[in-house]
Amino acid sequence: MWDLKDKHCIVGIGETEYSQASGRTTRAMAAEAVKRAMDDAGLAAADVDGLLSYHGNDSVSGVRVATDLGIRPNFFMDMSGGSNSTEALTAIAMGLVEHGMCKAVAVYRSMNGYTQVRIGGTGTRGAAPVSGDAVLERPYGWMTPAQRFSMFFMRHMYEYGTKPSQAAMVKVVQSRHASQNPKALMKKRVAVEDVLNSRWIVKPIHLLDCCLETDNSVCFIVTSADRARHLRQRPIYIMSVAPRVCKPHPEEYMQRGHLTETHGVVAREQVFGRAGVTPKDIDVMGCYDAFTWVTLLHLEDYGFCKKGDGGGYVTSGAIQLGGKCPINTSGGQLCEGYTHGISLVVENVRQLRGQADDYCHGWREGKHTYDYSEGHCRQVRDAEISMNMAGGTGSQGSSLILRR
Amino acid sequence: MPMSFEYRGMLINLPDFDRERKEYFEHAAQKKLVVQKCKGCALLRWDPGPACPWCQSLEWTWQQVSGKGTIYSYEIVTHAIQPGFRDWVPYPVALVELDEQRGKPSPDEGVRLITNVVDENFNPEKEENVGIGKRVEVVFLPVAEGVFLPQFKLSKEQPTERVWQFQNV
Numbered sequence: 001m002w003d004l005k006d007k008h009c010i011v012g013i014g015e016t017e018y019s020q021a022s023g024r025t026t027r028a029m030a031a032e033a034v035k036r037a038m039d040d041a042g043l044a045a046a047d048v049d050g051l052l053s054y055h056g057n058d059s060v061s062g063v064r065v066a067t068d069l070g071i072r073p074n075f076f077m078d079m080s081g082g083s084n085s086t087e088a089l090t091a092i093a094m095g096l097v098e099h100g101m102c103k104a105v106a107v108y109r110s111m112n113g114y115t116q117v118r119i120g121g122t123g124t125r126g127a128a129p130v131s132g133d134a135v136l137e138r139p140y141g142w143m144t145p146a147q148r149f150s151m152f153f154m155r156h157m158y159e160y161g162t163k164p165s166q167a168a169m170v171k172v173v174q175s176r177h178a179s180q181n182p183k184a185l186m187k188k189r190v191a192v193e194d195v196l197n198s199r200w201i202v203k204p205i206h207l208l209d210c211c212l213e214t215d216n217s218v219c220f221i222v223t224s225a226d227r228a229r230h231l232r233q234r235p236i237y238i239m240s241v242a243p244r245v246c247k248p249h250p251e252e253y254m255q256r257g258h259l260t261e262t263h264g265v266v267a268r269e270q271v272f273g274r275a276g277v278t279p280k281d282i283d284v285m286g287c288y289d290a291f292t293w294v295t296l297l298h299l300e301d302y303g304f305c306k307k308g309d310g311g312g313y314v315t316s317g318a319i320q321l322g323g324k325c326p327i328n329t330s331g332g333q334l335c336e337g338y339t340h341g342i343s344l345v346v347e348n349v350r351q352l353r354g355q356a357d358d359y360c361h362g363w364r365e366g367k368h369t370y371d372y373s374e375g376h377c378r379q380v381r382d383a384e385i386s387m388n389m390a391g392g393t394g395s396q397g398s399s400l401i402l403r404r
Numbered sequence: 405m406p407m408s409f410e411y412r413g414m415l416i417n418l419p420d421f422d423r424e425r426k427e428y429f430e431h432a433a434q435k436k437l438v439v440q441k442c443k444g445c446a447l448l449r450w451d452p453g454p455a456c457p458w459c460q461s462l463e464w465t466w467q468q469v470s471g472k473g474t475i476y477s478y479e480i481v482t483h484a485i486q487p488g489f490r491d492w493v494p495y496p497v498a499l500v501e502l503d504e505q506r507g508k509p510s511p512d513e514g515v516r517l518i519t520n521v522v523d524e525n526f527n528p529e530k531e532e533n534v535g536i537g538k539r540v541e542v543v544f545l546p547v548a549e550g551v552f553l554p555q556f557k558l559s560k561e562q563p564t565e566r567v568w569q570f571q572n573v
Contacts, residue, residue, distance in 0.1 A: 126486035129415040135425050136451055139411050139553055140520050141481055141489040142497045150479035151499050158477070158536045158568045165573055196572055200482040203494075203531075204570055249457055254499055255450050258512040259477060 002274035008094045009228035009235040012041025012221040013346045018337035020114040022215035027060040029217035030110035031068045037219040042232030045070040050105030054085035058117035059110050084391040086342040087398030091243035093222035109342045110217035120144040146201050152393040153293040155259045166311030168195035170292035173320045178331025180358045180378035186335045209292045214337035236352050239401040240274030242267040247395035263397030264301025275401040279304045284351045284380045285327045286344030286388035298389040321372040341390045348386035352404040409548035412488025424452030432552045437542045441467035448505045450515050469504050471542030476501040495528035496521040519556045537567040
């Protein structure tokens, strides 16, 4: 029985510049992002006592960041992993706060994803000695996320007739959203043809189907609803979370089972059931968009459309600002910048506060024009409930539902 | 003796303690494609691992398979990340479903493995010849003294199901 609905809040958000030339360490960026989140919430160092981060051997430990900022942790943890980690750590933060082990927990990710450790494993890492599971993969020239994910997308086309031009609409829509985001790395609006004519990475994935390798750090702070009501910002309540939920045979999702289904087929009942809402209630969506196609699969598996209809759904207008359920209103990882997912949660917090930092002069006061033409507004009108779906094509993933 | 060999600029290490993968390559050296078979429930499984995901038995043996299968999914790598593959692009990677144990123990299951699709000379098969549903069979690529890497080539058998090829539209 889920009894944690609305008992915890996200109270502070902070991020560094989205760039491809940070010129500093992940430690320096993490300190800035956590500090900004503390300032946003109105929390001093003595008010924060938990730090949770995730990494791929490319980041800085929570205990280091705590030391830098004068925080004395009652708990810290650096978790290995990617896409689905933000929401999983949120669940852990809730447990820590709920049971009195921590008062307020900072969740962060810091990565020089362009200038230091690129996720695809370029250069010498691509030629590193091979042992263990990789012995049956790398000798076939099969290693990177794009190469691994392609199998799913091809099978989806085979089974459901989905087309690359449909997946491209995810990029097209998010580029429109990014054009309303002063911080976005790629603000230029693109058309379907731009995606289809961009160079191949691995067929069926074009360059513009891929997220943008980025240097950045993002943080948000979780505390109890009781404490949240006395802090600086409007509290954003955590209705439910489904953390790192897996399909059967989680690490052998290719070798067995239905290749086009993601963790969402299992997690959806958990996350919607706990929150007591359905896909129809979601006003703004954060989709883990490592590649355009991932979004399509997750939208299907979480029930925003029928299985196999993702191509039709993303081309229907539903996912853009002004549509039924706009996705990745910041431009997401395809356009704003890749943060391993955490920026997509922070964007939803801004949306629920009514403070999307777009080109509207009054955004800080929640005053928006709702003019979604280029270079204007990206605030979703009256956004009350948001959702994040996170994970790759594999069998593990997370989701999170927030409300204002 | 541990196995170690170089292939396309990568050192591949198969230490003695990695029993499953080392024995797999020892069978490949005799031009045999094998997968694990559970001694508890007799189901075949892949990738090699220490336990049966269906009956949890820790006892298993190797089972030679026919080496015939069908392309379940595929992709064409056009931008090599591993330096040793730069002179090999564009090359196909396929997920091949073996003929053994298709649709068992449940309808969506099978024994699928990652491979390249190569031609008679072990060069990458041309993109226009590769597709989901195409029949393939195992071949053994010599990569070092006494070491063979299992690969798959297109079979002369007629496809038994719908053949599908990628189009950029």
